[in-house]
Amino acid sequence: MGKLKVVKAAYAGACYGVQRALDMTLKAAEAGGSVCTLGPLIHNPGVVAELEERGICVADSVDSIDADGVVIRSHGVVPQVIDDIEQRGFTVIDATCPHVMRAQRAAAKLAKEGRHVLVVGEAGHPEVEGISAHARVAGGQCTIVGSPEDIPSDLSGRVGVVVQTTQSRERFEEVLDALEGLHLDLEVKDTICFATTQRQLSAVELAEQVDAMVVIGGRNSSNTTRLFEICAQHCSRAHHIERAEEIDPSWFDGCRVVGVSAGASTPDNQIESVVRYLGEL
Numbered sequence: 001m002g003k004l005k006v007v008k009a010a011y012a013g014a015c016y017g018v019q020r021a022l023d024m025t026l027k028a029a030e031a032g033g034s035v036c037t038l039g040p041l042i043h044n045p046g047v048v049a050e051l052e053e054r055g056i057c058v059a060d061s062v063d064s065i066d067a068d069g070v071v072i073r074s075h076g077v078v079p080q081v082i083d084d085i086e087q088r089g090f091t092v093i094d095a096t097c098p099h100v101m102r103a104q105r106a107a108a109k110l111a112k113e114g115r116h117v118l119v120v121g122e123a124g125h126p127e128v129e130g131i132s133a134h135a136r137v138a139g140g141q142c143t144i145v146g147s148p149e150d151i152p153s154d155l156s157g158r159v160g161v162v163v164q165t166t167q168s169r170e171r172f173e174e175v176l177d178a179l180e181g182l183h184l185d186l187e188v189k190d191t192i193c194f195a196t197t198q199r200q201l202s203a204v205e206l207a208e209q210v211d212a213m214v215v216i217g218g219r220n221s222s223n224t225t226r227l228f229e230i231c232a233q234h235c236s237r238a239h240h241i242e243r244a245e246e247i248d249p250s251w252f253d254g255c256r257v258v259g260v261s262a263g264a265s266t267p268d269n270q271i272e273s274v275v276r277y278l279g280e281l
Contacts, residue, residue: 003279003281004252004255004256004257004258004278004279004281005256005257005258006257006258006260006275006278006279007206007209007210007257007258007259007260008259008260008261008271008275009199009202009203009205009206009259009260009261009262010202010205010206011195011198011199011201011202012199012202012203012260012261012262012266012271013262013263013264013266013267013268013271014264014265014266014267014268015097015193015195015196015199015264016097016098016195017074017097017098017099017100017193017195017264018042018074018097018264018265019267020074020095020097020098021041021042021071021073021074021095021097022041022042022047022267024071024093024095025037025041025051025056025071025093025095026054026056028069028071028093029054029055029056033067033068033069033091034055034066034067034068034069035055035056035067035068035069035070035071035093036056036057036058036059036065036066036067036069036070036071037051037056037057037058037059037070037071037073038059038061038062038065038070038071038072038073038077038081038085039058039059039060039073039075039126040058040073040220041056041058041071041073041074041095042073042074042218042221042265043217043218043220043221043222043224043265044217044218044221044242044265044266044267044270045218045220045242046218046242046243046270047265047267056071062081062084062085062088065085065088065090067090068090068091069090069091069092069093070085070090070091070092070093071093071095072092072093072094072095072096073095073096073126074095074096074097074100075096075097075100075125075126075127075130076096076097076100076101076104076126076127076130076131077096077126077130078129078130078133078134078137079133079134079137080133080137082094096130097165097193099165099191099193099195100127100130100131100165102191103127103131103162103163103164103165103189103191104130104131104134105134106160106162106189106191107119107131107132107134107135107138107140107142107160107162107189108134108135108137108138108140109138110135110140110160110161110162110187110189111134111135111136111138111139111140111141111142111160112138112139112140113158113160113187114140114158115140115158115159115160115187116140116141116142116143116155116157116158116159116160117132117135117140117141117142117143117159117160117161117162118142118143118144118145118151118159118160118161118162118175118179119131119132119135119142119143119144119145119162119163119164120145120146120161120162120163120164120167120171120172120175121144121145121146121163121164121167122146122164122167122222123144123146125164125222127164127165127166128144128164131162131164132144145175147171147174147175148174148175148177148178151175151178151179151182155182155184156182156184157184157185158184158185158187159179159184159185159186159187160186160187160188160189161175161176161179161186161187161188161189162189162191163189163190163191163192164191164192164222165191165192165193165196166192166193166196166222166223166226166264167192167196167226168200168226168230169192169197169200172190172192176188193264195264196223196264199223199227199261199263199264200226200227200230202261203215203227203230203231203259203261204230204231204234206259206261207230207231207234207235207238207259207261208234208235209257209259210235210257210258210259211235211237211252211254211255211256211257211258212235212237212238212239212251212252212255212257212258212259213231213232213235213237213238213239213258213259213260213261214238214239214241214247214258214259214260214261214274214278215227215228215231215238215239215240215241215260215261215262215263216241216242216243216260216261216262216263216266216270216271216274217240217242217262217263217265217266218242218263218265218266219240219242221263221264221265221266223263223264223265224240224262224263224264224265224266225240225263227261227262227263228240231259231261235259237251237252237255239251241274243270243273243274244273244274244276244277247274247277247278249281252278252281258278260274260275260278
């Protein structure tokens with residue numbers, strides 16, 4: 001195998017919301033006092049391990065908090081959780097991504113208007129659960145819709161739609177197309193984060209030009225998984241990894257150019273280590 005040419009996607013890696021959450025967490029820890037995160041700060045095992053080395057541990061629930069300050073991760077939480085933490089006397093460091101907050105506010109507003117709120121996203125994902133809870137706290141009916149098949153068969157009247165910030169635009173539009181034929185009083189709030197769209201579009205553009213693609217990010221990261229799935233649709237030799245050590249050189253037999261992209265929860269140092277490794281093959 002000749003030396004590989006490695007090309008990085010124009011937009012890849014940690015987005016504003018993730019970097020902001022990391023910066024807020026490290027600043028809180030440096031200010032003194034113990035700090036933990038409620039759930040993994042971001043869906044990236046390498047970063048979580050690095051934070052633990054600095055003494056910033058993960059609390060799996062409010063009951064297991066053992067620190068002075070608690071970081072709310074970029075995905076956000078259901079409103080009652082913050083109230084619960086504050087009532088127990090802990091300091092809340094709210095690192096919820098501003099784009100996620102926008103989706104939460106949109107869901108609450110639609111619910112207050114008396115609309116049945118549909119959240120287009122991945123059921124069970126913390127961001128989606130938080131957005132849905134904001135709609136329900138506002139007194140509205142809410143349904144999580146992962147695909148057109150999840151649209152309630154008896155849906156009628158006034159309906160509002162919001163979308164998980166990291167959802168693919170293709171999936172969002174599939175759901176909207178299915179709703180268009182139901183003769184609803186429909187109000188749609190497009191809450192997909194522009195950074196997600198940028199990463200997906202630049203990854204597709206690159207995947208169509210290279211012999212193989214490597215997508216870097218946590219396997220528990222929904223936005224990275226979606227990025228990989230999109231790349232695999234446009235490049236038959238696509239691989240999802242968390243770190244350079246997972247790379248099998250045989251993946252690139254017969255390849256001249258390999259593309260690299262990364263999810264919004266992947267910091268630059270992890271990307272650069274993969275680029276260096278590939279460049280040495």
